Amino acid sequence: xxxxxxxxxxxxxxxxxxIAFLFFLILNNFKFAPRDIDIYFRSGWIIYNTMLQFFNYxxxxxxxxxxxxxxxxxxxARSASGFDMLTTRVFSKFVTxxxxxxxxxxxLFFVGNEIFKPRLHRNIDNYTHLTKTSRAYLEQARxxxxxxxxxxxxxxxxxxxxxxxxxxxxxxxLRAVEARIENQYSAKSIEDEESADYAxxxxxxxxxxxxxxxxxxxxxxxxxAYYYAQIASGLxxxxxxxxxxxxxxxTALSRTEPSKEDEEEFRLFSEKKRGTELLLxxxxxxxxxxxNQLNVDHPEDPDVLxxxxxxxxxxxxxxxxxxxxxxxxxFPGINDIAFLNSTDEFERELVYFGKMxxxxxxxxxxxxxxxxxxxTGVNRHIIAEYGKLSGDHIVLNGIDRENSNLKIYPExxxxxxxxxxxxxxxxxxxxxxxxxxxxSDIYHKMSLIxxxxxxxxxxxxxxxxxxxxxxxxxxxxxxxxxxILSLAAIALGWKYRRFSGRVPVxxxxxxxxxxxxxxxxxxxxxxxxxxxxxxxFLSFGKPAAISLLAASQIILLxxxxxxxxxxxxxxxDNSRESGSAA
Amino acid sequence: xxxxxxxxxxxxxAFIFLAFALIFSWGRWISPSIETANSLLLFLPxxxxxxxxxxxxSGLLFTYFSYRNNRMNPAAVILTAGAAFxxxxxxxxFTAAMTYNQDAVAFQPFNERKLHSTDTGIIYTDRIxxxxxxxxxxxxxxxxxxxxxGFKYYEEGRLTGGAEPALNLGDGRTIDVRPSNPxxxxxxxxxxxxxGFTADIELLxxxxxxxxxxxxxxxxxLTAVLTSFLMACLLFRGATVWPLLDFMIILALHRLVxxxxxxxxxxxxxxxxxxxxxxxxxxxxxxxxxxxxVLIVLFGMLSKALGPNARSRRTA
Numbered sequence: 048x049x050x051x052x053x054x055x056x057x058x059x060x061x062x063x064x065x066i067a068f069l070f071f072l073i074l075n076n077f078k079f080a081p082r083d084i085d086i087y088f089r090s091g092w093i094i095y096n097t098m099l100q101f102f103n104y105x106x107x108x109x110x111x112x113x114x115x116x117x118x119x120x121x122x123x124a125r126s127a128s129g130f131d132m133l134t135t136r137v138f139s140k141f142v143t144x145x146x147x148x149x150x151x152x153x154x155l156f157f158v159g160n161e162i163f164k165p166r167l168h169r170n171i172d173n174y175t176h177l178t179k180t181s182r183a184y185l186e187q188a189r190x191x192x193x194x195x196x197x198x199x200x201x202x203x204x205x206x207x208x209x210x211x212x213x214x215x216x217x218x219x220x221l222r223a224v225e226a227r228i229e230n231q232y233s234a235k236s237i238e239d240e241e242s243a244d245y246a247x248x249x250x251x252x253x254x255x256x257x258x259x260x261x262x263x264x265x266x267x268x269x270x271x272a273y274y275y276a277q278i279a280s281g282l283x284x285x286x287x288x289x290x291x292x293x294x295x296x297x298t299a300l301s302r303t304e305p306s307k308e309d310e311e312e313f314r315l316f317s318e319k320k321r322g323t324e325l326l327l328x329x330x331x332x333x334x335x336x337x338x339n340q341l342n343v344d345h346p347e348d349p350d351v352l353x354x355x356x357x358x359x360x361x362x363x364x365x366x367x368x369x370x371x372x373x374x375x376x377x378f379p380g381i382n383d384i385a386f387l388n389s390t391d392e393f394e395r396e397l398v399y400f401g402k403m404x405x406x407x408x409x410x411x412x413x414x415x416x417x418x419x420x421x422x423t424g425v426n427r428h429i430i431a432e433y434g435k436l437s438g439d440h441i442v443l444n445g446i447d448r449e450n451s452n453l454k455i456y457p458e459x460x461x462x463x464x465x466x467x468x469x470x471x472x473x474x475x476x477x478x479x480x481x482x483x484x485x486x487s488d489i490y491h492k493m494s495l496i497x498x499x500x501x502x503x504x505x506x507x508x509x510x511x512x513x514x515x516x517x518x519x520x521x522x523x524x525x526x527x528x529x530x531i532l533s534l535a536a537i538a539l540g541w542k543y544r545r546f547s548g549r550v551p552v553x554x555x556x557x558x559x560x561x562x563x564x565x566x567x568x569x570x571x572x573x574x575x576x577x578x579x580x581x582x583x584f585l586s587f588g589k590p591a592a593i594s595l596l597a598a599s600q601i602i603l604l605x606x607x608x609x610x611x612x613x614x615x616x617x618x619x620d621n622s623r624e625s626g627s628a629a
Numbered sequence: 630x631x632x633x634x635x636x637x638x639x640x641x642x643a644f645i646f647l648a649f650a651l652i653f654s655w656g657r658w659i660s661p662s663i664e665t666a667n668s669l670l671l672f673l674p675x676x677x678x679x680x681x682x683x684x685x686x687s688g689l690l691f692t693y694f695s696y697r698n699n700r701m702n703p704a705a706v707i708l709t710a711g712a713a714f715x716x717x718x719x720x721x722x723f724t725a726a727m728t729y730n731q732d733a734v735a736f737q738p739f740n741e742r743k744l745h746s747t748d749t750g751i752i753y754t755d756r757i758x759x760x761x762x763x764x765x766x767x768x769x770x771x772x773x774x775x776x777x778x779g780f781k782y783y784e785e786g787r788l789t790g791g792a793e794p795a796l797n798l799g800d801g802r803t804i805d806v807r808p809s810n811p812x813x814x815x816x817x818x819x820x821x822x823x824x825g826f827t828a829d830i831e832l833l834x835x836x837x838x839x840x841x842x843x844x845x846x847x848x849x850x851l852t853a854v855l856t857s858f859l860m861a862c863l864l865f866r867g868a869t870v871w872p873l874l875d876f877m878i879i880l881a882l883h884r885l886v887x888x889x890x891x892x893x894x895x896x897x898x899x900x901x902x903x904x905x906x907x908x909x910x911x912x913x914x915x916x917x918x919x920x921x922x923v924l925i926v927l928f929g930m931l932s933k934a935l936g937p938n939a940r941s942r943r944t945a
Contacts, residue, residue, distance in 0.1 A: 385751050387742065395767075397744075430778045545870045574820065
């Protein structure tokens with residue numbers, strides 16, 4: 048096959064990429080350990096790990112492709128005087144095109160590394176976590192079913208199935224538990240999630256509230272009309288129209304007050320009225336429990352459903368439901384977050400979260416600890432099992448969804464003054480930055496954009512900025528490494544190319560050796576660059592580091608080009624060709 | 630000519646390796662926010678000991694691969710081998726006798742108002758005495774996986790241990806700081822392929838240096854065996870029609886044999902007990918290196934006999 052170098056190069060590169068991918072795929076098939084990762088996640092784990100390793104070893108893979116292109120599969124033009132005579136001319140002609148292709152591959156390498164690798168790391172970590180969590184749920188479900196705690200078992204198995212949707216063990220257990228429940232208890236109504244979502248999104252303005260009040264008055268839903276008119280009054284301070292609607296609705300409600308004979312209806316009416324008053328009086332938690340109880344007794348009542356959702360929404364602004372927090376914190380998240388929450392001349396506050404999880408319903412925390420201290424000792428030390436983000440605060444007290452007596456509060460181990468908002472922890476950091484506050488070991492899993500975003504603020508959060516900055520420089524140098532090593536591979540491959548017309552079979556038999564040594568070389572070069580940039584940055588500071596490192600990369604790049612230019616002149620090859628021919 | 634080339638290329642390699650070995654050693658004890666910057670030269674004895682073998686290896690490889698003709702003058706080969714032996718022998722002997730300046734290292738891994746992630750947990754340090762940088766005020770420690778409450782406040786502490794620091798917290802409690810530089814540990818750590826290789830070379834360096842100060846004859850023999858191994862590897866130059874592959878085969882042999890040497894050195898007792906019933910006939914790592922050298926010589930000669938050059942000679 049008489050292909051030109053660019054075509055050969057592209058084919059060999061594609062073949063190398065495919066072989067490398069397949070190699071990692073097979074390797075990860077063997078590496079997969081069901082003890083650590085559930086068999087359910089096997090395919091995903093293998094694919095993501097394969098992709099991650101592929102990106103990690105992309106530079107050596109590319110270098111091997113180049114070495115084979117320029118050292119083994121270079122085009123030959125046989126002539127009477129020798130088989131190799133025209134290759135120098137071929138080399139000079141096509142090396143420019145190869146360099147252009149390499150620049151394009153460098154851009155792809157950079158983008159691929161920065162976009163895909165952080166996601167791959169995240170997905171692999173998620174599998175590890177989901178394995179642990181799902182196994183814990185199944186164990187909980189089985190234990191609860193054995194103990195006869197059927198609702199606990201049902202909940203645990205449902206959580207398990209939320210992770211492993213069509214798992215046979217989980218489905219069998221769920222059916223068994225449901226059958227036992229049906230035998231013992233009547234079926235319970237399932238909460239209408241859609242209406243909850245609607246309520247969550249409800250954020251009324253004065254105009255909205257007034258419009259709703261008018262609407263409900265028109266359709267003779269006086270109860271709702273009264274409620275929204277009251278909200279409108281609250282939002283505007285005083286409004287003649289909302290006051291008027293409120294009065295008219297209340298009058299209508301008084302007219303429709305049920306007779307004393309119908310005690311149940313009357314009780315429901317009174318309770319609804321009390322609940323609405325609690326809501327309007329700023330006691331949504333009490334209102335929630337009241338409407339929640341009414342919902343059990345009157346599940347069809349539209350007013351009860353509506354105000355249950357409303358009270359739940361408002362409750363979530365003040366506290367969190369412990370069940371929700373427990374459920375959310377079983378999802379993958381960020382572990383071991385620590386940061387300096389506030390610092391001034393006199394006092395500092397250090398905060399630790401065992402875990403943080405962000406899901407659509409909010410951001411939850413587990414094992415929260417905050418310690419405030421000054422030169423004389425600790426001023427405040429708070430711990431809380433769970434917390435939920437609300438604005439720039441973390442709400443630390445939680446309530447049970449059903450039982451108003453079950454509440455958890457933060458524990459004040461030591462305090463000289465209470466926080467401004469009781470049972471809350473004020474965050475002085477941007478909450479979106481929390482995921483990067485776990486120490487320097489996580490920087491390699493973050494994208495370059497994230498690292499750049501953290502650089503100006505990380506020091507204020509109590510972590511050293513230098514390791515992060517070195518990581519940024521190293522990441523920026525990686526594409527330079529890709530192109531420099533590729534050019535070096537061209538030069539080395541060409542200089543030490545095969546000197547016989549025979550294809551070196553040993554090169555294919557010893558392909559693992561070629562790959563290993565190339566990978567070792569690439570790793571050594573990249574590590575040397577890391578050492579160099581660390582030393583320059585730590586010794587001479589940021590501006591000097593930028594200039595010196597840019598200069599070093601330009602010098603290396605020019606050296607590589609000069610090396611290739613020297614080789615393509617052909618002067619070095621003539622002697623060899625004559626030598627080998629002899 | 631090969632001798633001169635070896636010396637020059639060996640020196641060039643030594644300078645490059647030395648620069649990076651110095652930065653590596655320096656990086657282990659760097660703390661940017663404290664005025665305790667150590668001079669690079671402070672780490673010269675430690676770095677010099679690390680680079681002898683890589684420099685000799687690189688010098689030999691680059692020298693032999695710089696010649697296009699596969700046949701070399703035997704006298705030049707012997708002279709180069711003699712020079713390699715001399716560099717290894719006197720290099721290890723000289724660096725083994727050096728004082729490593731560990732005590733002179735000014736090291737303060739902690740920084741003011743900063744968190745430090747260690748193997749055992751998180752350590753926060755609030756203030757570091759300007760006069761005495763080992764005195765720290767306001768320390769908060771949180772051990773990994775500890776239950777709530779995990780934060781423990783200590784009014785003051787004192788850094789001890791120099792290059793291998795420990796934090797004395799005053800109540801008789803001491804925390805070993807692992808890794809010794811919690812801020813820059815991951816920055817200066819190499820990836821797996823390279824770290825494995827350098828760890829094996831480091832072990833060989835230790836064995837050589839120990840031997841250099843303990844037993845003159847054994848050291849002499851060990852150096853001779855090591856030199857023979859390095860020279861024997863060069864027999865694979867010209868083993869195939871592809872010079873770059875020859876180069877890679879030689880490097881792979883180095884990697885493999887250094888790994889075996891490190892493995893045997895770590896498992897000396899077990900091997901001695903299992904194979905020789907506790908009474909080994911000599912230095913087991915050295916014997917294994919010699920055995921590898923003999924095997925490489927045999928394979929090298931075989932490759933020479935069957936290789937492309939022999940074929941081209943036969944054809945001619």
